[in-house]
Amino acid sequence: MTEVFAVLVLLLLLNIVVGLARVLRGPSAADRMLASEMFSTSAVAILLLLAFILDSPPLLDVALVLALLAALAVVTFVGRAWSDLQSRQSESARGMESRESD
Amino acid sequence: MSLTDLLGGLLVLLGMPFFFLGTLGLLRFPDAYTRLHALAKTDNVGLGLVCLGLALYSGSWLTGLKLLLIWLLMLVASAAGAGLIGRTAMARGMKPWGL
Amino acid sequence: MIYLLLAGVLFVIGLHGLFVARHLLRKILSLNVLSAAVFLLLVALAREADPLDAVPHAIVLTGIVVSVSATAVALVLLVRLSRPREDQRKLMDEEGG
Amino acid sequence: MGWLVLVFDGLLAAALIWLAWQATHTPGLFRSVISFIIFGLLMALAWVRLDAPDIALAEAAIGAGATGALLLSALGRLVATHEEGAPWQERRDLYFWIPAGGALLGLLTLAAWMLPSPGLGEQVQDALPESGVQNPVTAVLLNFRALDTLLEIGVLLLAAIAIWSLGRMPLPSAPAVRSPALPALGRLLFPMFVLVSAYLLWRGSHAPGGAFPAGAVMGAGGILTILAGAQPWLTGSVHGPWRMLLSLGFAAMLALALGVMALGQPFFAYPPGLAGLIVLALELAAGLSIAMSLVALYLAGQPPDHWEGEARGE
Numbered sequence: 036m037t038e039v040f041a042v043l044v045l046l047l048l049l050n051i052v053v054g055l056a057r058v059l060r061g062p063s064a065a066d067r068m069l070a071s072e073m074f075s076t077s078a079v080a081i082l083l084l085l086a087f088i089l090d091s092p093p094l095l096d097v098a099l100v101l102a103l104l105a106a107l108a109v110v111t112f113v114g115r116a117w118s119d120l121q122s123r124q125s126e127s128a129r130g131m132e133s134r135e136s137d
Numbered sequence: 138m139s140l141t142d143l144l145g146g147l148l149v150l151l152g153m154p155f156f157f158l159g160t161l162g163l164l165r166f167p168d169a170y171t172r173l174h175a176l177a178k179t180d181n182v183g184l185g186l187v188c189l190g191l192a193l194y195s196g197s198w199l200t201g202l203k204l205l206l207i208w209l210l211m212l213v214a215s216a217a218g219a220g221l222i223g224r225t226a227m228a229r230g231m232k233p234w235g236l
Numbered sequence: 237m238i239y240l241l242l243a244g245v246l247f248v249i250g251l252h253g254l255f256v257a258r259h260l261l262r263k264i265l266s267l268n269v270l271s272a273a274v275f276l277l278l279v280a281l282a283r284e285a286d287p288l289d290a291v292p293h294a295i296v297l298t299g300i301v302v303s304v305s306a307t308a309v310a311l312v313l314l315v316r317l318s319r320p321r322e323d324q325r326k327l328m329d330e331e332g333g
Numbered sequence: 334m335g336w337l338v339l340v341f342d343g344l345l346a347a348a349l350i351w352l353a354w355q356a357t358h359t360p361g362l363f364r365s366v367i368s369f370i371i372f373g374l375l376m377a378l379a380w381v382r383l384d385a386p387d388i389a390l391a392e393a394a395i396g397a398g399a400t401g402a403l404l405l406s407a408l409g410r411l412v413a414t415h416e417e418g419a420p421w422q423e424r425r426d427l428y429f430w431i432p433a434g435g436a437l438l439g440l441l442t443l444a445a446w447m448l449p450s451p452g453l454g455e456q457v458q459d460a461l462p463e464s465g466v467q468n469p470v471t472a473v474l475l476n477f478r479a480l481d482t483l484l485e486i487g488v489l490l491l492a493a494i495a496i497w498s499l500g501r502m503p504l505p506s507a508p509a510v511r512s513p514a515l516p517a518l519g520r521l522l523f524p525m526f527v528l529v530s531a532y533l534l535w536r537g538s539h540a541p542g543g544a545f546p547a548g549a550v551m552g553a554g555g556i557l558t559i560l561a562g563a564q565p566w567l568t569g570s571v572h573g574p575w576r577m578l579l580s581l582g583f584a585a586m587l588a589l590a591l592g593v594m595a596l597g598q599p600f601f602a603y604p605p606g607l608a609g610l611i612v613l614a615l616e617l618a619a620g621l622s623i624a625m626s627l628v629a630l631y632l633a634g635q636p637p638d639h640w641e642g643e644a645r646g647e
Contacts (some may be wrong), residue, residue: 050157095540103404103550106218110221114560246349269357283384294474307400
């Protein structure tokens, strides 16, 4: 069974690497943030599988910490980075999306 | 290999397609709202099945509870995050695709 | 072995970024990449030893916290630097009065 | 299995290099910051591969949590979020950079090569029974090399003081959208943060965990509650002397080191038999200080004496 899990871990990592294309392409900040959230889910799954493959329970704790902090990045993003940009540049709201996407 | 092991492994395998489809959706869907939808499937169903499968596979209550906690935390983060991103995107005037 | 190579490549990327990046935020990120490369080197070397050498692990843990503090101070300085002049004067008036 | 491990390492290394490049060398500050956050996430996986679960825990808590929050808030506060022109300076620098980078890399490899190879693993293993804990990393951090930890907590304290000395904290801007999810999230998750950090602290004596990850998780919890609309706990006249908790870890470690010195022991040499208890107490103090310092770092300035936010309603 652990061999199967090892293959799955590899596929999940490949999944992350393929998903990096969304970070590259954007276009808006939210899309990149979503990609990052997706990666943290995949990383949690990888850690869980690795905990069973390597038979090392501490990795479950690492996954727990990652799961706990998954909310923090999104909340900071929405509460600080994204809304501040808007309040400051709302007058140029039309050009906003294109500028942000560089 | 016992039956619970097999069942656990099967559930983990069943969860994997959700991860791949989630990434596919992230790459192929046209705008942030639809991508939000793809992401939620991975967080909720994909990780849920993996956690459930591994909990069966581990065969220990304590590990199972920890896995359940991990899944619940991801659920909370995903639900709240999706709501916040969606609302903020709307407020910023980002147009949903096809409307 | 892969990780030693990785540490080397990250080191060069971080160093290059640190020296030639224009924006200060990018310099801060480069500094973080640089420190990650050094941590990686230490831990990858510790793994060669048998039994596992716990001292580099502890040092790297310390280093991570120190690099977070440095990043935080640098970011606050950066934000204060980027404020327009009148904004700062207002801030100083508020503090004076 | 061998090739699987090799492919895994290769993919991870390629992704890390690509992300580091993205973070430092491509246009678009937001893209750089997000790349760096994902870089931290994948670094946690690399630490797992390098048999360093302690560092993986700290990286997950600090790299993915606190640093990400710090960077994203700083990005939000920056006035000019777009850069003019190329992200880096002229290309002719390459003539300098290729040889210089190669030389540095060579020196680094040489230095790594010349390090004494067996390391201190055996000494740590031998002394472990005397340290009062079973986790070698915790033993090194809080017993054998407690001086390093003392100085490190000192650096954290110093960073908090430096940030406070730069002026008052910027008032947080109201989020663009009021969502009921945010306060609910804060209320729901905060007990979980307390629970997990207490668990990590307790785990630290016999398994990966301890003051650093515990403090970092707690600090991240504090940041989350601030984001969810709570007032920072460091507000001057209201919470008064509680601010002193920031220096608790540093003060406790220093007092202990000087205390054992007064008893005729060397600096930081714990009396045998009491070591386990002392390490646990120090871990608690250090964890609290790390958590509070992270919140203080996040506030980006001195908190006001009176809180005049709208949330209070007094």
